[in-house]
Amino acid sequence: MAETSTDHKAHTPFLSRPGVRRLAPFVLITAIALVFIFENRTSVEIRLLIPEVTMPLWGALLIAWGLGMVACAFTVRRRPNRHSRRPR
Template sequence: MSPKTSKASESGGRNEALTPGRIVVLALAVLTLIFIFQNTRPTKIRLLIPEVTVPLWTALLAMWVIGVLCGASFAYFRKRRR
């Protein structure tokens, strides 16, 4: 019997379901859902002239997306110069 088949038969023939990375992602997902459900009240945001009313979690998500896009574009242009 090869080492691969003996290890697979010992662990039940499947990969580990809960790796440390998966546990961290699951915990972050749960915390994100808790944060969203806690911040559903409408919030007024003034964008130069118009005033927009959105749930707080939506505004924070939009700011996060803008930040990620700015960071990604900065990294892209920095890599391109080299």
């Protein structure tokens, strides 16, 4: 009996799947970043162009991390199939 593509996916180990291999470094770096962010609880003065605000350092780090994630989401584009491009 011929093996189908769904049978092949069922036998692929979880950590060998391309989606998991691509996501694992992101999860690891995010976990380390969040631990670093929430360990810094002191209040600091931050200048936002003109006003100066006092806020916990973890809040400022969390805002910066979130803005970085948003920037990454906008700049990283995934093509559906990058190997099927037609030569011109």
